[in-house]
């Protein structure tokens with residue numbers, strides 16, 4: 343992420359209309375319950391392809407037996423079920439490998455002898471009867487996803503990390519058939535802007551697999567840090583992984599002084615990476631590594647200044663959040679320090695060859711992401727080396743210079759047996775269709791790329807940027823754009839008019855400039871990560887906002903028990919301002935979800951449901967300085983108390 347000046351208010355406005363349309367089209371199992379506010383007994387996210395609810399319940403016995411074919415790749419399937427069914431319940435859970443007596447097991451994991459074509463590699467059939475449970479799949483991944491759905495059928499307390507007393511541990515009887523809409527269901531975690539430890543990355547993986555994500559894109563390098571050990575280039579992690587710790591609003595920090603300690607950061611050793619890859623693999627997650635070049639490379643240049651075209655780069659330091667780009671004229675930005683690798687320098691390609699060789703060996707995933715976004719050109723324009731390269735290669739402009747660089751990097755990546763992937767700016771370089779494209783500046787570039795027969799992963803800012811604010815800027819850590827849950831839920835990774843075979847899937851991206859810790863990373867990811875998960879897993883025709891939000895509310899309670907943080911921002915009201923004919927300020931309040939009441943005050947006190955209820959546009963009393971609002975669902979406060987200065991609303995009305 344970085345700067346893509348888009349919408350803000352337009353996405354807020356589309357919400358209400360969308361929710362009304364979708365409610366009328368409901369076909370979901372739990373629709374009636376959701377629309378009447380009675381929690382449904384079945385609240386699986388992402389919504390399965392087919393759910394048939396039968397009479398009766400399965401009651402978890404005191405001793406549970408899981409029958410598993412015993413293949414090593416099923417280790418985590420049984421471990422996951424064992425953990426969830428024993429820790430909160432106190433049940434004794436044993437695992438037996440398949441044998442004739444296995445017919446009596448409580449939970450039976452079956453790998454189909456003859457593949458069921460409809461299920462593919464990740465689908466499953468889950469059958470819960472009053473006496474036992476059967477999960478069938480063609481592959482281990484399908485059994486893992488079946489196990490995730492099964493756990494979501496039990497009461498929310500099943501998520502507990504400790505023993506829970508006096509719960510009636512039962513699941514409704516169901517027959518579920520389920521498989522994903524697309525094969526690439528990704529989350530990107532930026533561990534470069536702020537470093538997240540190996541254990542925190544594992545925690546992130548544990549949360550993502552409950553929603554059936556299967557790709558973790560790790561953004562490993564940027565201006566603020568180089569996070570992966572590369573043998574032969576020790577300074578990348580001795581120098582490039584460390585900045586000055588600053589607190590406040592990233593992007594506007596004071597430039598660090600020479601004496602401020604550079605002790606903030608960290609990196610993964612190659613052993614750490616192997617451990618993470620294995621951890622992810624056991625949970626059916628591929629890790630996509632990203633080395634972001636030629637832009638976003640200040641950490642590499644601070645370590646090895648000879649990789650830059652710019653004289654004086656030896657004075658550069660890893661960024662600590664001070665301003666280094668001028669975005670006032672849009673993209674590409676004007677760099678205040680040159681954060682690009684030099685496309686005219688052969689040393690850059692031998693450096694990248696070493697990096698790519700090691701990264702390719704560490705990560706078994708078939709793709710390697712080489713960035714390519716937001717490279718500023720203003721320093722290249724001044725470089726004699728670049729001018730000479732342009733002449734030699736017949737390059738007419740800086741886009742072609744970047745294209746030259748990307749093609750050389752692509753051939754290095756392919757020489758290591760990997761597929762090259764880059765952000766959609768690489769399309770400017772006229773790449774061959776063998777380059778895969780991650781479309782972030784909306785759906786448009788991904789659509790264009792698919793028409794040119796590139797493989798595409800859709801991760802548009804419009805729906806899938808998890809660093810954007812989830813509600814009004816008055817409450818959220820300030821970022822320059824907003825993306826509400828309901829807008830994320832509109833994400834459809836497959837645009838009309840393209841051959842779907844070129845769309846590998848979809849992904850949500852968590853950039854972390856403003857995310858300083860793992861709790862905030864979770865807050866930014868959930869619940870929007872649920873919306874994206876449903877967009878990439880569930881059939882398009884089953885998507886239904888009202889139904890979805892009913893399930894999200896149940897998952898909020900599950901996440902509370904799992905101690906995973908999420909944003910309650912969806913409950914916060916939306917402010918819209920206008921002027922009356924006589925220039926009075928008018929304040930319109932609305933909510934993203936149905937069925938909430940908004941109470942307000944202008945007298946600086948804290949409203950509750952005994953205060954005035956919002957029914958029509960408000961005109962603040964002449965001397966009022968503050969509007970405070972809170973949402974309720976019946977008698978229960980659900981939104982946060984928002985304090986909105988009238989001056990701020992006047993400012994917005996002037997725009």
Ligand code: ACM
Nearest residue numbers: 343344715765782
């Ligand atoms: C990006 O957000 N610059 C890929």
